[in-house]
Amino acid sequence: MSEKTDVWQGTLALMVLKTLEALGPLHGYGIARRIEQTSENKLAINYGTIYPALVKLEQEGYIVSEWGASDNNRKAKYYKLTRAGRKRLAQETQKWETTTAILARFFVPPQES
Amino acid sequence: MQMRQLRGWLVRLLGLFDRARREREFAEELESHLAMHIEDNLRAGLSPEEARRRALVKLGGETLTKERTREQGGLPMLETLWQDLQFGLRMLWKNPGFSLIAVLALALGIGANTAIFSVVNAILLRPLPYAEPEQLVQIYEANTQQNYTRFAFSLANFVDHRDQQTGFEQVAAYLRRDVNLTGAGEPERVQVAVVSASFLPLLRVQPMLGRAFLAEEETPGKHRVVMLSHGLWQRRFGANPQIINQPITLGGNAFTVVGVLPPRFQFPDPFGANPLSDAAPKADALTPLAYDPKDLGDRGSHFLRVIGRLKPGVPPAQAEAELRAIAGRLEQQYPDRNKGWTVNVFGLQDEVTRAIRPALLLLLEAVGFVLLIACVNVSNLLLARAAVRQKEMAIRQALGAPRVRLLRQLLTESLLLALLGGMSGLALAHWAMRAFLAFSPSSVPRTDEIRLDGLALLFTFGITTLASALFGLLPALQTSKPDVQETLKEGGRSAGAGASRQRTRSLLVIAEVALSLLLLVGAGLMIRTFISYQRVNPGFRTDHLLTMKVALPAAKYREPQQLAAFFEQAIERIKALPGVQAVGAVSDLPLSADGGVFAFTIEGRPSVSAQDDPTAVWRAINPDFFRAMGMQLRRGRAFTAQDKPGAPEPVIVNEMLANRFWPGEDPIGKRIQIYDLEPRPWREIVGVVNDIKSAALNADPTPEIYAPFSQRPRSVMTLIVHTTLKPEQLTAAMRAAVQSLDKEQSVYRIRTMEQFFADAVAAPRATTFLLGALAITALLLAAVGVYGVMAYAVTQRTHEIGIRMALGARAGDVQRMVIKQGMTLTLVGVAAGLLASFGLTRLMKDLLFGVNATDSLTFVAVAALLLSAAMLACWIPARRATKVDPMIALRHE
16 A cells, blocks of 8 residues: 555546546557546555455446457457436536535635625 | 336346346347447547447446346346245255155144144134124122032022123023934934023024924924934935924924024034033934913022023123123022022133133144254254355355355255245144044044135144244355355365354254254153053943943833833843843932032031032942942942832932041941932931042032932932953844833933943044144154254364274274263253253143143153154264274374
8 A cells, every 4th residue: 555645436437437538549558647647746545445346346337348359459448428327427526516506605716805 | 107117127038038048138138238338439549449349338247237227127136036046946955864854844834833733723723603702601609618619509599590681682591301202213312402592592503494483382392393414314314305393202202393503503512511422512303491470489499501692782791790790680589599699601602612722722732842852953054054165155155146145045955945844744634634523532622623724724824834933044144154264275274264064954853853842742641641540440340341321212201110110121131141240220320421420418508608618429320239239338238129219318429528427436327418400318327338430530529319219219210230351242132122111212321330440531632633643753853953963063073083993992982982072962951851841841731630730750851752762863974983994094084
């Protein structure tokens, strides 16, 4: 385990979905890598933790998997969003934006008093 | 969102089944992941080793990742459970001796519990088969002075209570009688219940055909209507759907059928009131209770049973209080008849089961003990195995298995054992219940409701789980706590843990022995009770007697002379049969429920008040009655043919009556007057006969008065034949003799006196049998327990025995040592058990007869039995101990 922040399972799942939405179908390694990059390395995850999250997302039907070939013609398992996945992502995004908007009122910028 | 989660769980469940494929695929995926990462690292300029190392580190551990993903893909809890079960099964299979004994012990314990529970459930717990049975009550008249708590109602009192009460939706009265059913087919004796019109509506029972009675049919003249029971309708009338409005002949009178009762109708008679009554609680037919409201008869003549349905929300105590207030008013209004009389109300369900309840509760406790003993036994066996499995547990702990995991596995094994025991137990219960029903006396109520139903299965499952916790917890806790270091050392025998384990096992065995002793004492007391019943001298002959009841219908035999003539002729004909020594006739057979108690006054001792008059059982007999019954005339004379209608009416009394009212004097010549129907002449005592058991085998004799039946003929008499042949052989001939006088006349209640007595002790016999069976089981289990502990102790002490023998101890010394150890345990257990018995057997006092609850003979005998069994159980391991070869033992650790 690293000394940097651990990631909560549910948040990890959302990040996986968001990554797949942004980048399209991708393999586990790529997803993990991308999440780390997006957080500008502030999130330290063991890449291995991606896989249980992927399994769970697939069980719940938000993503599907398929074996394909990577850029170096290496066999890899690709994951892609389903319609349910997109919907879930949209819902969560909506929730996040609402929450942010409400909270913003509490943290009033200094010029408005 | 919930649907998605559900989908997730379902997929995980399915994932249990293709685990191999999942793992293979994931291995590939992980391989490709690492390959890609390594490539990237290489491209970043790292060395191949460094590239690989960093990739693995960043992954977070290959094994860990694989494990986490595998867990997510399936249901790890179920998987480990499945593993544990498989392992447990393998363990059981590899130790057949242990497994067999354990499963057998559990099967006995669980099976016995299920069987008894089903019986208790059907008889005591399950509500009566009427709508809202908790509202149903039985109402009795009571008189505290005369010690009556459950007395029948008189008609006048019933009518007054019925009209004045407000707490009940309905009340109804009934009485039962046997009546001749004649007409098409053989004359048959049927049981008729004469009931109020409100009877069926009170029970909320709808007739299957036709209708119930109308209120107006309670009037004489309109009352000759009848409802048939389903059984009678099928049996006698061929289930004829056109039976309504057809006439049938009951007791010589024509009755019109107005309805047929539904098939499962149960007559709510509180059977428990007199377990010796040989009438089963059923009714072949119902007729209305008809009376003339202007002539309610003698208020002091009590012959009705009364039931009631409380209004919703009215508690029984309140209704009872109201009825008592009414009784109080009646006392004021009719002081000569009702003084001292009040009312008692009891729940109907309680009443129906009253007599059998103590016995059933005793059995319930006994069976609980047996289960406890079985669990202790299995616990001990598991503890013995714990020592053997120490190494296995230590290694697993050393490899990182948390204690909880070990515990879970051990408990799963216990559960498996319990389940196997439970299933076998269920089969055993099924078989045992059939045996019980075969043995149970007909006086046990509701036996047709006894079966293994869903509730019994649930119960079985429940106690199986409980049992597994009971016997499995302690060994599991002990087993999963080995001292790892000590055990893994060479020759690991941690003396510390071993000693505490041995102590636990010893304590368990002591507990087993104590419980077993308790059960054996209970069974012993019941056996003595049963023997006491058998030994009771009823005061009359019990062998070579055949009894038979004949009831002449009033319609055909109106005049007393006709009744007397019929019986006298019947007696003559029967006397002429070959093998007949004497023929007696009596109005009520002793020990049957039929007797009537009458008050009487003694000449020269005028009656002070009706309540204080002496009472006695009054029977009408023929001259030969005493001879047939083998009774002894102590003084005076028997009746003769001279005592006929028109002559003075003599009586014969029994010794008890004579001694009570004329102590030290000769009662011959004294006169008494009996309060029966007019006229009431003064009757002279001409003889004194020995006492007999009249009411019950375990009750004291009561005062008895005998009168010649020819002077007061009855329509129902029991004929008793003393024969040198086997009594059953005379049945056909007797019946023929009676029917030769009147071919429409039926005879019934045909029993030999021996059968009659067997029925009287049937209830204690069944209880004794069951309790005895349970006690034997307990004894076996305890013996096996002692054996197990001693056998194990010998194995543990092989080393020590080897040393002793090498130092010169002989076989005898070794044997003695082992036996001493075992018997010490047993003695402590026996002592504890005796102490417990002393305190607890007083709880079964009501069931005992002829023996104290602390009877020393029983206690001593049972202790001796248990000690002998334990001695035997110790002897086998003791012998094995002597076979120890000191050379091998010394080398063995």
